[in-house]
Amino acid sequence: MNLSTSINEKAALIWAIADKLTGVYKPHEYGEVILPLTVIRRFDCILADTKEAVLEKYDEVKTLPMRDVLLRKVSGYEFYNTSKYTFEKLLDDPDNIEENFHDYLNGFSENVRDIIEKFKFDGHIDTMANKGILYIVIKEFTSTRANLHPDIISNLEMGYIFEEIIRRFSESHNEDAGQHYTPREVIRLMVNILFYDDSSTLSGKNIARTIYDPACGTGGMLSVAEEYLHELNSSTELMSFGQELNDQTFAICKADMLIKGNNADFIKDGNTLSDDQFEGQKFDYIISNPPFGREWKNEKRVVEDEAKRGFAGRFGAGLPAASDGQMLFLMTAISKMKEPRDGGSRIAIIHNGSPLFTGDAGSGPSDIRQYILESDLLEAIVALPI
Structure with missing residues (x-):
């Protein structure tokens, strides 16, 4: 069985849990329950091996100001849970499932609680409890089909599964799944282009590089770049x-980074166009x-x-029509490039055909294209099959 088939099957098994939501939720609402529960269950499975040790340490240090650092050390991750409950133990008390589930969620470290909050999940807990399906749904997430322990499902596979669930969620919404998902084959092509001829990154020892995505979704592009670089040079660190x-895709991305041991604080939420969280920063x-x-x-x-700030800001070259903002992301990417004297930067970005042709001479899009060409920033355009 190839990886793609395996991922689709595992995602389908998790999505099948949505059958328990029938009648209480409409099909286009299933993802609002399945996505956060999948993230929470992943954390639950990861922490299972050190759960008892964390509870013992928590009894010792719960009044200490440094307890967060100590509990992370015992858990083996940058997160932990101090509730006595796990998904399995929640099933021992069906009559108090709602209260105990809230207790369980509140037991997570603050960084995980922040992620769960982005799903706006509290209302769904209340709804499922009031309709008598909360216990049933949690029980389904303790079944073999929902065993998300890293010994069973790797971080790479988990990323694929999240994207497949989001794709199904988008289809039930009649949305374009492409706004959330880029095929991994396309990402690997982009990463190949990024790293091409970068000999110090590919063959150097203990090299650190930075990579940035202004519309990062679930983090698939960042994850594939890191995975591919480590295949080529395991000593290089890609931040x-x-x-x-x-909010949902941000939460999944941040959870993925946290689980992998990356600095999840480098993943920011917000509108890149109107609220650049990395103003003034440059990336490799x-x-x-x-x-x-x-x-x-x-x-x-x-x-x-x-x-109006010109090239002191991101949009000095010009502005595209208000009907399509993709060139604003392109200029954001260009603004994050290092100067050649500082090592320079490389960009790989996907567009449809519009930025190549839209706008007459002297228009904003035309001025942007002129700036890119006259600044010798364009190395290649790769046409992908539709």
Whole structure:
């Protein structure tokens, strides 16, 4: 069985749990329950091996100001849970499942609670409890099909599973799954282009590099870049930075980074166009698949104010039509490039055909293209099959 088939099967098994939501939720709402529960269950499985040790240590240090550091050390991760409950133990008391589940969630370290909060999940807990299905759904997540222990499902596979669940969620919404998902084959091509001929990164010892995605989604591009680089040179460290607008995909990305041991604080939430969380920062590599055809009218005032700053801001080259903001992401990426004297940067970014042709001479898009070409920033355009 190849990886793709295996991932689809595992994602399908988890998605099948949504059958227990029938009647209480409409099909397009299933993802609002399945996604956060999958993330929480992943944390639950990961922490299972050190759960008892963490509880013992918590009894010793719960009044100490340094307890957070000590509990992380015992858990073996940058997160932990101090509740006596696990998914399995929650099943021992069906009559108090709602109260105990809240206790369990509140037992997580603050960084995990912040992630769960982004899912706006509390209301769904209350709904499932009131409709009598909370116990049933949690029980399903303790079944073999939902065993998300890292010995069973690797971090790489888990990333694929999240994306497949989101794809199914998007289909039930009649949304374009492409706004959340980029095929891994395409990402590997982009990463190959990024790292091409970078001999110090590919063959150097103990090299550290940075990579940034201004529309990072679930973090798939950042994860593939890190995975691929480690295949080529295991001694190189790639530090991932990203910003994401959608709360659910941001939460999944941050959870993935936390679980892998990366610095999850480098993943920021918010609107990149109107609230750049990495203002003034430069990166070695930039990779992205920004949204196509998305209006930026809501960000118009802030973007235009920044454009007035010229090249002291991100949008000095010009502004595209308000009906499509993808070139704003392109200029954001360019603004994050290091100067050649500092080692320079490389960008791999996906667009549809619009930025190549839209706008007459003298228009914003035309001025942006002129700036890119005259600054000798364009190395290649790769046409992908539809």
